[in-house]
Amino acid sequence: MIEIPATIKDVAKYAGLSIATVSKYLNGGNVLEENRKKIEEAIRVLNFRVNELARGLKTNRTMTVGVLIPSLENIFFTSIISKIENILLQHGYSTIVCNYRESSKLEKIKLEFLVNKMVDGIIMVPHGEEVSHIQELRNKNIPVLLIDRMLKDVECDVVMSDNLNAAYNAVEQLIVRGHRRIGIIGGPEKVYTTQERIKGYIRVHEDYALDIDEDLIKYGGYDIESGYRILEEFMEMANPPTGIFVTNYEMTLGAIMAINKNNIKMPDQISLIGFDNIQLAKVVKPSLSIVVQPMDEIGETAAAILLSRLNGDYGTFPSINRLKTELLIRDSVKALAR
Template identity: 40%
Template sequence: MGKSTIKEVAKMAGVSIGTVSRYINGFSVKEKNKKHIEEAIKKLNFETNYLAQGLRSKKTNSIGVLVPDIGDIFVTQVIEGIETVLNEQNFSTIICSSQNQWNIESEKLDFLRKKKVDGIILMPTSSIYKHIKEFEKNNIPLVLIDRIFDRVSLNAVVCDNVTGSYEGVSEIIKRGHTKIGIINGPKTVYTAKNRFEGYKMALKEESIKLDNDYVKYTDYTEIEGYRAIKELMSMKEKPTAIFATNYKTTLGCLRYMYDEGLKIGEDISLLGYDQSDLFKMIKPQISVIYQPTQLIGTEAAKSILEETNNGSSGKSNVKILDTKLVITESIKKLK
């Protein structure tokens, strides 16, 4: 039996070829027509020739997603949100990792360009943006998530990291802590800058002098989180509380505490970033600044689809989402 055609699908579904084409290309059709088309496609074992379709329409119904680390729980949850929206619109997703290296990020952007994707959702790995400016010349829609560039005008979806960190550290201070260590990300990363700014704001508001010995800059990895808390806990004047500004550095802190036999919320207080089932299982549960990860993904997907369908407005639109503070007994009350 030869391959089924769009004409045969239309005939079996009792709709026009144009209606089937609209459905295949991700446009909305009447619910009853959608049901008949899907049934016909299944019975006929119809497969879209996306290459030929792309040559005709100059669209491939595919979106590239480029992130620093596919294994990061924050990233995986964002991707889930992206795919929820794209799947509904019959768009496929090509997911790539830059491995936290801007040169690989540049190579992957070029790879996605050659794949003829209709648009790209990018979580930048650093503040280096020269390759992004160069890539913009390709006129491929590009939406940023989690991190933005000061000198690049692109649509983006980010969280209010300044307010999130400010509220978290303020809560630590309310519980009587003044010696608060922070395990921050790389100085060149947008989120790390904002989270550090929130930390400083909270200290300043309570007239607590910033002690640079309590500030550790690390890569967003478990190993670096472990190293940083070890340095902080080796100080003569140890911090009584630690703010780990990333999921993996929070994991590193937990591993160190386990290795050293330290009790969370008693021997040392801990505030982490991003929620996970693991953090809920630990007793006491870990206090965290929660980011709406799936919402970040869905908003980014909607933004890239808007650009691919209607073109860029020429103005950047940065959507800022609220974080949520979850406080538990992992932060000890000193007063």
């Protein structure tokens, strides 16, 4: 037997009050104790719940935030989202999660979708360097916050890791252990995080007055395959590096597969520092050195900033947050004899 949902009208009739009074109650206004009881009983009996569609139509707010990420299969993003969702819920906001499968075209489609769903704000990881679709959100007065990547051509709140110093510190640990030929496996050349991580690599070389061999800087696709391939390329060089820094999780996975497959001895033949996934680090043998990004902190910061924007507080706009990463050096890194 299908139940037909009760409306505020039904509640009003049942309680013997006007619609306006019920509405006032629903929105936290003052009603007589006596009437409050009547209304609450009516709601309970009729199993009434507010029609959010109608409410949103009137108020122009949906109490919903859109979250848009490149991939749902990337635990770095999903654990940030999980945190965000949790915090927003505590403040009465709910979250619509979308992914654009690493496609710029889909990115725009999903963004349109979120706008059509009338979200009150958006948290996203932008794909390319293009900015027009984000600018459009700003024109529509929808607060946007970027995660993980900064964009040059638009003013926006951002929360990300301090990728430059993350790379600096990781490579530095190889340097102080006597490594002089250090390879870096970067992501796509145009992606912001790649550029930052390469900058860190270069800067630490300069600070230690070491020459840079351009052949030791390689760009991958942030995917497993490129980690695998580039590691093999490095090891096939006439003069291979003694240490390698891999700049994301998927490529780290690929690199380790290549090491296992080719029976390369780690850390004797090669020292490796990977990225992001602390569980992987423990599962690999010898235990893997990694850079860990503060996912929870990223989520918390992002949620807090967006909430303040939703409350109309633009005091600190635009707020640029570079959060510190953690560096764990384990058995996959070896000190070289001089």
